[in-house]
Amino acid sequence: MKLQAPTTHRATNLHISYQPRLPRAPSNLALNTSRDGQGIHSLSGQLFQHLTTLIVKNFPLTPNLNLPSLNFKPFPLAPFRHPDKNKDPGAEDKFIQISKAYEILSNEEKRANFDRYGDAGESQGYSQHQQRQFHHFHEGFYFDESFFHFPFNSERRDTSDEKYLLHFSHYINEIVPDSFKKPYLIKITSDWCFSCIHIEPVWKEVAQELEALGVGIGVVHAGYERRLAHHLGAHSTPSILGLMNGKITFFHSAVSRENLRQFVENLLPGNLVEKITDKNYIRFLSNWKKENKPHVLLFDHMPVVPLLYKLTAFAYRDYLSFGYVYVGLRGTEELSSQYNINVYTPTLMIFKEHIDKPADVAQARDMKKQLIDDFLSQNKFLMAARLTNQRLFQELCPVKKSHRQRKHCVVLLTGEGDKFADAYEAFLTFAVANTKDTLRFAHIYNDRQPEFADALLMDEEKYRGKSAVVILERRNNAGKIAYKTLEEAWQGSNEDNFILLDLLDQLRTDPGLLSSETVLADLNDELAPMFLIRWFYSTLDYILDCWDSLFHSNWREMMPLLSLLFSALFILFGTVIVQAFSDSSDTRDSPASEKKDTTAKTEKNDTSFSKESNSRVPKKGFVEVTELTDINYNSNLVRLRPGHMNVVLILSNSTKTALLQKFALEVYTFTGSSSLHFSFLSLDKHREWLEYLLEFAQDAAPIPNQYDKHFLERDYTGYVLALNGHKKYFCLFKPHRSGDEGGTLGAGEDYNSSLHTEARGKSSCSPGSRSIKNKLHKLSFWMERLLEGSLQRFYIPSWPALD
DSSP: OOOOOOOSSSOOOBEEEEOOOOSSOOOOEEEEOSSOOBOOOEEOGGGHHHHHHHHHHHGGGSTTOOGGGOEEEOTTTHHHHSTTTOOOTTHHHHHHHHHHHHHHHHOHHHHHHHHHHOOOOSSOOHHHHHHHHHHHHHHHTSOOGGGTTOOOSTTTSOGGGGGGBOOHHHIIIIIHHHTTTSOEEEEEEOTTOHHHHHHHHHHHHHHHHHHHHTOEEEEEETTTOHHHHHHHTOOSSSEEEEEETTEEEEOOSOOOHHHHHHHHHHHSOTTSEEEOOTTTHHHHHHTHHHHTSOEEEEEESOSSOOHHHHHHHHHTTTTOEEEEEETTSTTOHHHHHHTTOOTTSOEEEEEOSOSSSOSEEEEOSSOOHHHHHHHHHTTSSOTTEEOOSHHHHHHHSOOOOSGGGOOEEEEEEEOSSGGGHHHHHHHHHHHHHHOBTTEEEEEEETTTSHHHHHHHHTTOGGGTTSBEEEEEEEOOTTSEEEEEEOSSOBOOOHHHHHHHHHHHHHHHHOGGGOOEEEEOOOOOOTTOOOHHHHHHHHHHHHHHHHHHHHHHSOHHHHHHHHHHHHHHHHHHHHHHHHHHHHHHHHHHHSOHHHHHHHHHHHHHHHHHHHHHOSSOOOOGGGSOEEEOOTTTHIIIIITOOTTOEEEEEEEOTTTHHHHHHHHHHHHGGGTTOTTEEEEEEETTTOHHHHHHHHGGGTTTSOOOOTTSTTGGGOOOTTOEEEEETTTTEEEEEOOOOTTOSSOSOOTTOOHHHHHHHHHHHHHHSOGGGSOGGGGGTTHHHHHHHHHHTOSOOEEOSSOOOOO
């Protein structure tokens, strides 16, 4: 009830009388505005709180209304509501409401706070109101959310999603492993999501329908489970995704019942259920021996395979093979008549070792999931299944848990071929007649599981080339079993049947009959595909995932892949540009005359160099080689960090190109070391600096005195110095000479004689007669010794200045 104060400025009297219904004594509450005393309204007790809110909220709308003009008299009512005088259960609450209402109306500041924030609490604050303002009004009186049909209030929203809420640990530990048995449909939602509210009716209907069929349903609240939402790749709400075999697939179509059902159906593999007709049913049922599984046929009048049947086939795909017969299709009459099928009632038939007669049948007008699960769970294995892997062995023969839960397995150890066919058929007939809940039958091929057969038969001669029967009981998961082997080989005769039946009867009363114990190794997986086939299927799945992600993912999901692709293209493009500019700068820097000389030399030496290396000569850009000049001398040598060395090649302008190419080829394999730096020094510019250093290596490379006639002709090109700037020492590589097999500089060599030989050769022969690149022959071996630390070191007191 809402009372609107008059909008005129003249004085008006409004008298409101409250008459509580108390069994003991009447009371009244008079609220008089001192205007005309007319207009008495009686209200029930349950609207008292709304009335006080109404009065305080409406009187501020009246202009020139002074608070002292209100004659508020709560005291005639209060004594009857006091808990000491009124034993009514609600008396105390009413007394508190009356006192609080008077306190608000009589205090101008509290009334102003109530007008602004709608909260009558004593500790009124803006921050508190900011969290509760909307909640107070729409919960109390002024806002009715049903008017807009938006159930934002969590207390009034449909709670059907609460049982489907997922948390991160629950998703990782339970939902993902369970997705290998059934698909999951997961919705990502959040508060204040108008689209989430829009799809709520469709989602609720589809969730209930699919859950009844065996689909897992999940709901993730992105506001509370941000980690899980990020893990799923959901960046917006609402989002719907499917989870199958641990793989996430997003739903991109319009939210409707048909689209969601089709989305779930597309998650399932396409070869789960085979269409069966009169032409292929014999082949389908005869595969039980190859696949080692029972085969299931569903007869129905639907032209397409029902979703319930596909989901069931996915859940039991490791145990059963499924086929579907559309009874309304031409070409299924023979099949329907052979098994006497009622075309108007869905029929489930399961076939085991005998295809002419089903092992079990189930019929129902409305096939429910529970009915199908109960039917299939009782027929998961063949009557005498072949043990092809360890998992099947553990399920057929579970570990003994107590005396009342003993389960024994009777295993036929036989071979393949017609020679063992009669023994197997006799064992199968015995298994069909004597299978019980506590007794399972199985067979195994000795040549495919030799360790299993040898552990049970002890390699006895009387069982060679024959079949044997073993009764066993698994004691633990480590492979320990108790067993007893029939004394004679199994021939399938009546006598063998009586002996085995007698042992099984004795085993019911005397578990100690299994006197032998052993430990079995895990069985080989006979049906596992080859490595190449597994690799092929894994590659195919990866390609399909990439294709699906490329065409069905949003831009946010594609950002990591696009970022990686563009980064690779940028690095490749940058490398090409830098290489192009580096080659062009080298060409411009060399003078025209040097270009001609270099061209002539390289043309003569290309033939010999190509014989040395079958690979293409690497460009200079592949190895970072800087020129050692007076500008970078301190940083590249004097102040070089401890543990770092600078490998310097000595060259001249005429030998620069050839030596740098050979140098790059020799040291290329050592560029991965971060402690090595590579430089070259121009002999034409810094000959004095080099000769000063070589004076400290007189034993290895004596310097000829200035009176030598060949003093001005000595050639240092091809020398390599490994300079350690921190410890002030260097190692020296001497160029390879013609006919010298040593390849590296040795201590005590006759340097003068070699120098004279080089000088005479230079004067008598043209410069291009000798291959310059051969000077660095075996430099790579010298580099290996340098890294090993086995080279001779020549120490100097200080590094000379580089002019």
